[in-house]
Amino acid sequence: MADFDIIIQGGTIVDGTRTPRYVSDIGIKDGKIAQIGGLKGKTAERSLDAAGRIVAPGFVDLHTHYDAQIFWDPYCTLSGWHGVTSVALGNCGFGFAPSRAEDRDRAMLSMTRNEAIPYEAMKAGMPWNWVTFPDFIDSLSRTPKGVNCLTYVPLTPLYAWVMGWEEAKKRRPTEAELQEMCRLIHEAMDAGACGWSAQVLGENSIQRDYDGTPMITDLLSEHEILTFAKVLADRDEGFIELAYRQTGEEGRPLADDAREFFEKVAAVAKRPILYQAVTPNSVHPSQHRERIKWLEDCAARGLRVYGQGATRRGGFEMTFEDWNLFDDTAAWREVTLGTKAERKAKMQDPEMRRRLKEEWDSGIRPTQVAQGSVGSLVLQGEKAGNTAEFGQTVQQIADAQGKHVIDALLDMVVADDLATEFFAPTQGREAAQFTTEVLNSNLVVAGVSDGGAHVKFLTAGIYPTDLLIWLVRDEKTITLEDAHYKLSYLPAHMGGFKDRGAIREQAPADIVVYDLDKLEVLPSEVAEDLPGGEWRRIQKSKGYDWILVNGQITFENGEPTGALPGKFLRNGRG
Numbered sequence: 001m002a003d004f005d006i007i008i009q010g011g012t013i014v015d016g017t018r019t020p021r022y023v024s025d026i027g028i029k030d031g032k033i034a035q036i037g038g039l040k041g042k043t044a045e046r047s048l049d050a051a052g053r054i055v056a057p058g059f060v061d062l063h064t065h066y067d068a069q070i071f072w073d074p075y076c077t078l079s080g081w082h083g084v085t086s087v088a089l090g091n092c093g094f095g096f097a098p099s100r101a102e103d104r105d106r107a108m109l110s111m112t113r114n115e116a117i118p119y120e121a122m123k124a125g126m127p128w129n130w131v132t133f134p135d136f137i138d139s140l141s142r143t144p145k146g147v148n149c150l151t152y153v154p155l156t157p158l159y160a161w162v163m164g165w166e167e168a169k170k171r172r173p174t175e176a177e178l179q180e181m182c183r184l185i186h187e188a189m190d191a192g193a194c195g196w197s198a199q200v201l202g203e204n205s206i207q208r209d210y211d212g213t214p215m216i217t218d219l220l221s222e223h224e225i226l227t228f229a230k231v232l233a234d235r236d237e238g239f240i241e242l243a244y245r246q247t248g249e250e251g252r253p254l255a256d257d258a259r260e261f262f263e264k265v266a267a268v269a270k271r272p273i274l275y276q277a278v279t280p281n282s283v284h285p286s287q288h289r290e291r292i293k294w295l296e297d298c299a300a301r302g303l304r305v306y307g308q309g310a311t312r313r314g315g316f317e318m319t320f321e322d323w324n325l326f327d328d329t330a331a332w333r334e335v336t337l338g339t340k341a342e343r344k345a346k347m348q349d350p351e352m353r354r355r356l357k358e359e360w361d362s363g364i365r366p367t368q369v370a371q372g373s374v375g376s377l378v379l380q381g382e383k384a385g386n387t388a389e390f391g392q393t394v395q396q397i398a399d400a401q402g403k404h405v406i407d408a409l410l411d412m413v414v415a416d417d418l419a420t421e422f423f424a425p426t427q428g429r430e431a432a433q434f435t436t437e438v439l440n441s442n443l444v445v446a447g448v449s450d451g452g453a454h455v456k457f458l459t460a461g462i463y464p465t466d467l468l469i470w471l472v473r474d475e476k477t478i479t480l481e482d483a484h485y486k487l488s489y490l491p492a493h494m495g496g497f498k499d500r501g502a503i504r505e506q507a508p509a510d511i512v513v514y515d516l517d518k519l520e521v522l523p524s525e526v527a528e529d530l531p532g533g534e535w536r537r538i539q540k541s542k543g544y545d546w547i548l549v550n551g552q553i554t555f556e557n558g559e560p561t562g563a564l565p566g567k568f569l570r571n572g573r574g
C-alpha cells in the first residue's frame, strides 16, 4: 500500500497565511494534508508534478447564490472553474427554506428578479425534498457536491414561513412572531447553519421581488434585526451577512445612520458581520477609502465588521430582454417589469418616455451598478445593423443623432426587439491602484462572485483568476502571498470555514495547483446548460493544472474529473 493517496511534488507553496513562499512536497491521505516535506522515498497512488507551479489553498467564496444551482451543478460553476473549493450559500437573506410545499413556486419567483435566476431552471433543477431548514441542510448534505458549502439562514423565507409572503410586507411582526423566528434560527443553527443573512435596502431597494415590490427583508426594522443579532450572542457562534441601505451608491459616503447601524448589530451580536460591499471607485476614491477607514475604526473598538470587496474587473454584458438592475428608480423599474411584449410596449409609450426623461433630466438615474448610468452603456454585439455605432456609448449615439439619451437608447432597443447587446461598465473598478487599495486592507476580502445569480449578464465568478492575473502577475501591485491570504485564509476566517483556507498539516486538502504565467480568463460565451432549457453567460479559465477538494482531484487541466468529494460544513466544520 502506498504511503499517501497523492503527493504534490516540488511545487511552490503559497500557504494562504502570508508565510513567504517555499518549495516543498505535500503528501495527501484520507482527504487531509498529511505531511509537508520530508517525503523522500515515500510512495503515493498518484504523483502530481508541480515543478514551476504555484500550490495554494483552494479559494473560499463568501458571497454566492448557488442555493438552487448546487442541486444541478455540483461544481458550482463559474466558481468551480476558477479554483473555488468552498462556498457560502444563503446570502442576502434569500433562499428556499423553510418553505411549505404550497409556497415553493412563490419562493422560486422571489429569486427571478432580485438575483435573476431563471424560473424554468429552478423549476426543473431543484429537488424540493425539504420543508424545514434542517430538512434543507439534510438535502444539501446528501447531494453529491464538487465543492464544500455552508449556509446562512436567509431571513426572507423565515418571515414568509411565520407571517406569509404578502403579510410580511404589510406589517411588522408581533413579538410572538419574532420569537418564533428566533427559535427557527436556533433550530437551523443547531442543525448546522452558520448564522443568518439579510438584504435590508429599504423601499428603493435595487434587488426587488418578482413583481417589483421590495423584498420582505428590505423592510426590516432595527428592532427586528437586533433581535436576531442577539441570537448569535446567546449562542456565542455564527456570522451575519448584511446588505443595508443603498451602501453602493456612486460616490456617496456611507451614511452615518448606516455606520451606526452596523456597529450596533456587531455590538449586540458580538460576532462577525460581513458588510456588503467595499467597491473600489476610481471616480470617487474617497468612497472606498472612507469605508476602509471605518472598518479599521470598528476593529480598533473591538467590533468585528468585515468588508466584502468587489475586486474583479469588467461590468455586465446585458440586453433589455433580461436586465433588471435599474430598479433603483421608479420609472426604470416600471419599464423593466412585465413580459417582454409588455416591456417593449412600455418602452414605446410616450407617457413612459416622458417620465423616464423627466427622471433623467432632474438627475434621478439608476446609478448603482453602471457608472454614469444608462448614457454610459456601450453598444456591442452584432445585432441589427448597428455596426456604425459599435463600441460607442449610448450618450455618444444620442449626441450624433441629436436625440435625448432615453430616446436614443429605447429607439435602438425597440428596433432590435430588445436584443441589442450592451456593456454596462461598473463604477470605476478598472484601476489597479484602487482595487489594490481595497485589497490592502486586512478587513476586506476578495470577491464578489454573486455566483449563481444574475446569470444572463454577470460573470463575476472569475474574480479569483482575474485577481491573480491582473494584480499579481501583470500589475504586480499585490504579492502572491497577499493574494492567497485574501482569496482563502481571510474569507475562511470571516465566514467560519473552520480549518480551511490554508495549506498546513492536518487541514483538509483543498488545493489549487496552477501556472501563474499561463493563467487565463477565457472570453465570455453563452452556455445553454441550465435545466429547463435555460441559458447563462459563462467564462471559463485556463492554467489550473489541478484543483483538489478534500484530497480528491475535481478538475484536471480545466476539465471536471467527475469526483464529488465536497462536504456540507455543519457550523463550518467537516
Ligand SMILES: [Zn+2]
Residues within 6 Å of the ligand: 063, 064, 065, 091, 092, 450
Ligand atoms: Zn447577494
